[in-house]
Amino acid sequence: MSNMVLGRYLPLDSKIHNMDPRAKIICMLCLLIAIFIPAGYVGYAVLIAIVLIVVLASKIGLPYIFKAMKPMMFMMIFLFVINMLVIKRGTMLIDLGWFSIYDEAIFQTLYIVIRLLLMISITTLLTATTKPLDLTLGIEDLLSPFQKIGLPSHIIAMMISIALRFIPTLIEETQRIMKAQASRGVDFEEGKLMEKIRSILSLIVPLFISAFQRAEDLAYAMEARGYSPENKRTRYKVLKLRGFDIFSMLFSAAVVGALIGVAILL
């Protein structure tokens, strides 16, 4: 579980790492929107080029991005097979009588695959270059305008950061409980269905109990230090937009605009 790539932060030093998290989130949103603008080959070529440049600038390297895509491989293959069987438009490429492949099916699949790959790369770029804590700071700031309509942006951000903080702890806890139950003869890999259910129960129940216990302890510890979500709080880390951040946001917005233009012209 420790070699999980999806959503992990890579502590490096690069122009992308040093960007303001708010700017990064905005850029990511813009690029994600851009993926879904039907601007044909040109659009995807532009987006792929942008992603490649950002990957290089972030120093995290292409292999890491590919590793993040691995879990999606199965889904892509599945999609490909389904499309081959279902889409029967365009020119026929292969005809075996009972089975034929049309070019439209291949293009459709290619589109979806490229979109998926771009989405994964862009989101991985955000999480790999931004500390979880900075990410939640960014989210909190971006959500703060919505406070006027009653959205508790600080509470949402606090919940996200606590959830992120406890993922490794819970993974560790799971391994600890699994080991303890394995010592009591539980076999997590083999066994009949009933035994399996029982062995999973022996993991889930203690895990929940300790998670609730932890939550309670954490709540008391926060209260003991005077935490209240309503209080006005200053921050240790003050976010500041710099020239490069503003440039990046404008550039991303411009990409979206340009692609919309291309889409209309097409």
Next chain:
Amino acid sequence: MSITFKNLSHIYNEKTPFPSAALKNINLEIADGSFTAIIGETGSGKSTLVQHLNALLLPTDGEVRVNDFVIKAGEKIKDLKQLRRQVGLVFQFPEYQLFEETIETDVAFGPKNFGIEEKEAKERARYVLELVGLDASYLERSPFDLSGGQKRRVAIAGILAFDPDVLVLDEPTAGLDPQGAKEMMDLFKKLNTDFGKTIIMVTHDMEHVLNYCDEVILLKKGEVELVSDVKNFFKDSTIDSLDVQPPHIVEFKRQLEARGFAFDEDAFDLPTLVQSLKGEFDHE
């Protein structure tokens, strides 16, 4: 029938950018029926070492032999379940392993996993609960209603219930009150002397080492620093060279010796020490 570690090494996260060597070339022998303490600073590899005993961790290099079982780098263990039945491992703060609705079923959970009939498993549960000091009135209660110390007893009973030959304890008394700790230690001693169980205990408490154990293994930064029997371990010549806080009685003796008293070197318990002290006064 004994436990041997041969050139055992364990590296965590071996094939990642951040490997860390927890154990380096460990060679040890633990005799059948002994009560062995494993001591050392936090991070010295004690817990990693004991988790090899029932193959929860596998060696990166080298091997461990427990009775007829061989736990070796890159080799599948034949009959893993049987090994885990023979080596009972009680983790640090084992309370979290409780999950059943009643104490009886929770204690019977281990035996049932190892293929013991329901009825016999329940009988065993009753028996071991008695052994750890909880009477029959506890059987039908929920383990979650108990106090911390009682939960600990139930968790330990859950291991004793399948009657392992080797009992491995990772800081069994951590967080218990002194009275509860003493009762637990007395129980382990009883299991060792009356039932002939081999007991391996990770501990930080030198009083327990002195009063209950036969052998001491001191680990330091993943290596065996010293193996000794308890009496020699607490002699001035040995313990002074180590980074270990001696038990009260040793400290007491030392202070008196500094003021001109002379004692029998082997006097480590109160009666012998008093006798020896009395001898000193009679001289004068």
